[in-house]
Amino acid sequence: MLIAYLLIGAALFVLGLIGFVTRRNLIIVFLCTELMFQGILINAVAFTRYPLEGPPTLDGHAFALFLLAVAASEAALGLALVTLLYRYRGTLDASALTLLKEE
Amino acid sequence: MLAAVETSLPLSLYATLPFWPLIGAILSGVWIAARRTAHTAHWPVVLGVAISAILGVALFSELGRSTAGEPARAGSSTEQGAELTAMFTGGDLHAGAGGNTFVDHGTTFTLYNWMSFGDEPSRQRGQWIAFNFYFDRLTGVMMLYITVVSLLILIYSIGYMRDHHGRPERGYERFFAFLGLFVFSMCILAMAGNFVLLYLGWEAVGLCSYLLIGFYYPRPSAAAAAKKAFIVNRVGDFGFALGVFSIYWFLAAGPQPLVQPGENPLDYAVVFKYVGQLEEWQITLIALLLLCGAVGKSAQFPLYVWLPDAMEGPTPVSALIHAATMVTAGVYMIARCGPIYAASTTALGVVAVVGVIGAFLAATMAMAQYDMKRILAYSTISQLAYMFVGLGCGAPDSAVFHVFTHAWFKALLFLCAGSVMHAMGGVIDVRQFSGLRSVLPTTYRLMVVGCLALAGFPLLSGFWSKDEIIHAAFFGEIAEGMPWLGGLLLLTAGITAYYTFRMLFLCFHGPLRLPKEAGEHPHESPPVMLRPLYVLALGSIFAGYLGVSISAFDAGASFLGFLAPHGYFHEYLHASTLVSSGHHPGGIWLMYVSALVALAGIGLAWMRYGAAPVEDPDARTLGVLWRLWHAKYYVDELYDRVIVQPLRRLGQLCFATDNNGIDGLIWFAAAVPRGAGSTLRALQRGALQGYALAMVLGLVALLAFWQWLDAAAG
Numbered sequence: 001m002l003i004a005y006l007l008i009g010a011a012l013f014v015l016g017l018i019g020f021v022t023r024r025n026l027i028i029v030f031l032c033t034e035l036m037f038q039g040i041l042i043n044a045v046a047f048t049r050y051p052l053e054g055p056p057t058l059d060g061h062a063f064a065l066f067l068l069a070v071a072a073s074e075a076a077l078g079l080a081l082v083t084l085l086y087r088y089r090g091t092l093d094a095s096a097l098t099l100l101k102e103e
Numbered sequence: 104m105l106a107a108v109e110t111s112l113p114l115s116l117y118a119t120l121p122f123w124p125l126i127g128a129i130l131s132g133v134w135i136a137a138r139r140t141a142h143t144a145h146w147p148v149v150l151g152v153a154i155s156a157i158l159g160v161a162l163f164s165e166l167g168r169s170t171a172g173e174p175a176r177a178g179s180s181t182e183q184g185a186e187l188t189a190m191f192t193g194g195d196l197h198a199g200a201g202g203n204t205f206v207d208h209g210t211t212f213t214l215y216n217w218m219s220f221g222d223e224p225s226r227q228r229g230q231w232i233a234f235n236f237y238f239d240r241l242t243g244v245m246m247l248y249i250t251v252v253s254l255l256i257l258i259y260s261i262g263y264m265r266d267h268h269g270r271p272e273r274g275y276e277r278f279f280a281f282l283g284l285f286v287f288s289m290c291i292l293a294m295a296g297n298f299v300l301l302y303l304g305w306e307a308v309g310l311c312s313y314l315l316i317g318f319y320y321p322r323p324s325a326a327a328a329a330k331k332a333f334i335v336n337r338v339g340d341f342g343f344a345l346g347v348f349s350i351y352w353f354l355a356a357g358p359q360p361l362v363q364p365g366e367n368p369l370d371y372a373v374v375f376k377y378v379g380q381l382e383e384w385q386i387t388l389i390a391l392l393l394l395c396g397a398v399g400k401s402a403q404f405p406l407y408v409w410l411p412d413a414m415e416g417p418t419p420v421s422a423l424i425h426a427a428t429m430v431t432a433g434v435y436m437i438a439r440c441g442p443i444y445a446a447s448t449t450a451l452g453v454v455a456v457v458g459v460i461g462a463f464l465a466a467t468m469a470m471a472q473y474d475m476k477r478i479l480a481y482s483t484i485s486q487l488a489y490m491f492v493g494l495g496c497g498a499p500d501s502a503v504f505h506v507f508t509h510a511w512f513k514a515l516l517f518l519c520a521g522s523v524m525h526a527m528g529g530v531i532d533v534r535q536f537s538g539l540r541s542v543l544p545t546t547y548r549l550m551v552v553g554c555l556a557l558a559g560f561p562l563l564s565g566f567w568s569k570d571e572i573i574h575a576a577f578f579g580e581i582a583e584g585m586p587w588l589g590g591l592l593l594l595t596a597g598i599t600a601y602y603t604f605r606m607l608f609l610c611f612h613g614p615l616r617l618p619k620e621a622g623e624h625p626h627e628s629p630p631v632m633l634r635p636l637y638v639l640a641l642g643s644i645f646a647g648y649l650g651v652s653i654s655a656f657d658a659g660a661s662f663l664g665f666l667a668p669h670g671y672f673h674e675y676l677h678a679s680t681l682v683s684s685g686h687h688p689g690g691i692w693l694m695y696v697s698a699l700v701a702l703a704g705i706g707l708a709w710m711r712y713g714a715a716p717v718e719d720p721d722a723r724t725l726g727v728l729w730r731l732w733h734a735k736y737y738v739d740e741l742y743d744r745v746i747v748q749p750l751r752r753l754g755q756l757c758f759a760t761d762n763n764g765i766d767g768l769i770w771f772a773a774a775v776p777r778g779a780g781s782t783l784r785a786l787q788r789g790a791l792q793g794y795a796l797a798m799v800l801g802l803v804a805l806l807a808f809w810q811w812l813d814a815a816a817g
Contacts, residue, residue: 021796029792094791101789 005046013039026082026092030075037071108210108238110165118212118236120158120246121290124253127151128283134276144276145261148283152254155290159250166243167675205375205442208678209239211296218299220355220368229365230355237296237371241679244503244672245293245435248510252427253286255635259518260419262632263525267622269629278318278417285311289428293435297370298347301436305343305400308429309336315424316416328412335409339399346392350374353385375442375680383447390443390450393436394457401433403491404461407484408739414476418521421476426483426517427510434490434506438499441682445497455495455581459591461488464736466598470605470721471732475520475531478606482557483513485599489572492592496582497684498575500676504650505568507672511642512556512565518636519550522628523610528620533606537715538615542625547611549636554607556643558600559701561662564647569596570697571650571668578687593700600704605712605721613715662694 016035023029041064048060086092110117130147213235220230236242260282264272272278288311292304309332317329347369354361354377355368361377362368378386397403402410413425424430437444437454444450462485469481486509493502524531526543540547556565573596576582577589617625627633652670661667669686677683711720722729731737 017799021792021799097791098789101787 002046002050005042005050009039009042009046011039012036012042015039024093024095026085026094027079029094030078030082033078034071034075037067041067108166108208110162112161112165114210114212114238117158117162117238118214118294120155120162120250121287121294123151123154123158124148124283124286124290125151128280128287131276131280131283135280141271141275144271145257145279148279148286149254149257149261151283152250152257152286155286156250156254159246162238163243163247166238166240205379205680207372207376209237209242209372209680211370211372212236212238213296230362231367232297232299232369233367234300235296235370236294238294239679240675240677241435241439241503241681242294244507244676246290248507249286249289249293249428252510252514252639253282253289253423255638256419256423256427256514256518257282259422259521259632259635260417262629263419263521264417274318278315281311281314281318282420282423285315285424285429289432292432296372297367298350298374299369301439302344302347305396305432305436306340308424308432309333309340309400312336312413312424312429315420316413318416318420322415325415328409328415332409332413335406336399339396339406342392342395343397343399346389346396349385349389349392350378353381353389354378371439371680375440378443379446381446386443387447387449390440390447391453393440393443394450394454397433397437397491398457399433400436401430401487401491402484403433403457403488404464405738407461407465408742410484411477411480411735414474414480418476418517418524421480422514422517422521425480426513430483430487431490431506431510434487434494434502437491437494438503439680441499441680444494445682445684451495451497452581452584453495455492455576455585455588458488458491458493458495459576459588461485462492462595463591463598466595466602467732468735469602470598471729473532473534475523475533475606475610476517478533478602479513479516479520482516482599482603485595486513486557486569489569489592489595492576492588493572496572496575496579496588497682498572498579498686499681500673500683501568501571501575503676503681504672505572507649508556508564508568508643508646511639511646512553512563515549515636515639515643516553516557518632518639519546519553522546522632522636525628525632526621526625527618528622528625530618530620533609534717535618536616536621537609537613538611540611541615542617543611543627545627545633546636549633549640550607550611552640552643554603558603558705559596559697560600560705561698561701562647562666564643564645566698566701567647567650567668570694573697574668574687574690574693577693578690580684593697596697597700597704600701601708604705604708608708608712609715612713662691668694 013036016032016037016039019032019035020029023032044060044064044067046060048058049056051057082092085097089097108114127148127150130151131144134141134144134147213233215234216231217234218232220232257279260278264275264278266272285308288304288307290304292301292308295301295304313329313333316332317326319325320329351368354374360368361380362373366373368374378389381389399406410425410430414421416425444454465481465484465488469478469485472478472481486505490502490505490509493499493505520531523539523543523546526539526546527536530536552563556563559566559569573589573592576592582589648670650668650670650672652667653665673686722733725732734740
């Protein structure tokens with residue numbers, strides 16, 4: 001059964017990755033990072049439920065709950081930043097934000 | 104060693120002599136910092152030098168009174184008597200290899216031990232370079248005229264360095280501070296008790312000369328002249344330093360040095376004690392290397408070229424440094440090193456030849472100049488060359504006598520020229536003015552005195568001293584090898600009289616003509632300038648009588664029936680490090696001849712220049728020869744072509760190598776990272792998703808690599 005969960009997790013992660021790399025709207029890009037997060041969480045829970053050796057433990061569940069909390073606060077912070085960015089620059093196009101490039 | 108010098112005042116008092124002008128110079132320098140009113144800045148220096156002058160006169164008379172080392176001293180040991188006889192007859196000195204004939208008439212007064220000789224054995228032997236002064240009668244003579252003439256010239260400068268309204272020139276306090284520093288350096292030079300301290304003074308006077316020639320530094324010619332003086336002197340000083348090194352090398356280095364433990368190997372007294380034991384070639388080498396320094400400092404052929412240019416400095420500087428004192432340092436040094444030079448006939452011959460060449464060349468060049476100060480500068484070179492001939496002919500006492508008399512009349516002449524320059528608004532070219540007799544009557548009378556003394560007019564100071572040198576050239580031992588020497592000197596004496604009076608007549612006689620710079624009413628100098636001139640004029644007339652003795656109407660051995668050469672001054676100098684080959688009595692006829700030659704020169708000048716013609720008669724008559732003299736034998740141009748230009752090209756080559764070669768290497772080293780950076784900068788595009796993609800791809804590549812490693816290991 002483990003492989004099915006792992007496949008779903010991997011599918012979520014790759015979808016998120018592709019979206020992260022290809023989409024231009026920063027909110028979508030941000031949602032894609034959340035998608036990648038969820039893929040990883042499914043992996044963590046799956047490995048806890050079906051451990052490779054020994055009896056199952058609760059480590060992965062605890063870990064997943066913590067990660068969800070972190071992801072929620074991170075989402076709040078990230079959306080606030082995106083809002084501010086829109087207020088100052090008037091756009092959310094990722095390809096327009098190239099300040100790190102040295103002329 | 105004899106405890107030779109006994110003075111009633113302690114020697115430590117006399118040892119303070121050089122430091123008063125230094126204190127004055129520092130105080131004047133502080134005046135600059137404190138921005139006090141500049142017109143009082145001369146007081147510290149004048150007071151300091153005045154104290155030195157009092158000490159100098161006292162030192163001279165005290166050394167004269169001290170009886171130790173006097174040849175006629177009753178009860179002197181026979182050994183010493185024999186040595187002295189040998190000294191004065193010049194008997195076995197030249198043959199005296201291995202024999203030590205040096206008698207120490209002086210006292211070495213040590214202030215403190217300055218430097219230790221670095222290596223272990225000599226430190227164990229207690230050998231030092233000390234800060235010490237050497238007091239003998241040569242020191243006395245030097246200090247007498249250095250301090251007194253300096254004081255007079257400083258007083259004159261108080262008036263000279265001001266404009267027509269009595270306001271001090273710009274840099275007034277700087278001028279006095281430098282002059283004070285100069286007097287200090289010159290005193291150190293003349294009082295030094297060892298060669299290193301001598302060298303210190305030697306370089307310090309060179310520095311002061313540089314600073315004062317370049318006093319008007321905004322003027323490019325003054326800055327160039329200062330540099331020229333300093334650089335030409337470097338050439339000579341290089342030889343001088345080598346000379347000092349070789350003294351140490353021959354006397355104190357090696358496994359079995361001549362210098363014993365506890366003796367400082369570079370002290371005069373020690374060097375002269377042992378120098379007679381060296382091989383002749385070693386002595387000659389030392390003497391010739393030291394001569395290099397003397398030739399540079401005393402502006403002798405072939406290093407005389409800096410002195411005429413040095414006239415760019417203020418006139419009191421020309422009078423003090425470049426006529427009366429500093430340029431005589433070379434003569435002093437050779438006289439001081441008498442025991443070295445006397446042991447090498449070759450070196451003495453070279454000194455005499457260098458002298459006679461310089462005397463003649465400089466005199467001819469002086470005939471064809473128009474700048475009053477330059478005429479006097481060439482005359483200084485010529486007179487210094489006379490002193491060199493005197494030294495070379497084994498008559499150093501006569502040479503020092505000429506140094507002494509020359510200081511008075513040449514300082515007088517320069518200061519008179521300065522007085523003319525002051526009245527003429529800075530113009531010094533004798534073609535620009537004439538007939539100044541009516542405008543500057545006092546300066547005229549003083550200048551006549553100076554010119555007569557320089558020309559060797561009978562009974563004035565220059566006559567006595569110059570005639571002694573000519574006498575030595577005619578009758579000394581050197582005349583056997585070089586019989587033409589005396590004749591050439593006599594001819595030069597005639598030329599001297601001629602060009603001196605040419606200058607005087609062009610300036611003061613004929614119809615009154617004034618340059619426009621002089622203003623409406625050119626005036627005589629203020630008393631503060633004229634009074635020192637009176638004193639110098641008295642010296643010019645009477646200083647010679649220190650070296651003349653009254654002989655009881657012996658027509659065969661005296662001039663005009665009662666005045667015989669070699670008087671008090673020469674007796675005085677016997678108790679010093681001078682090594683005289685002895686006076687040759689007789690030949691009094693030569694004095695009449697040289698008097699006639701001087702009169703003939705003056706007469707010829709009167710005939711040709713008495714009316715101060717606007718067109719130079721000599722330029723017309725002498726033609727090519729005159730132009731050659733006027734162009735100073737093209738020596739400056741020759742040096743420029745042969746030495747200066749190649750050196751400059753070498754410098755340019757070095758500069759190009761540095762600029763392109765070495766700097767190029769560094770530029771290349773800098774260009775490599777710069778190029779790499781500009782190539783790699785294209786990767787940094789600033790796009791968020793680009794970075795993410797690169798990160799993912801990198802991670803994938805890393806994982807693939809890991810997999811491959813596992814597969815390879817497994």
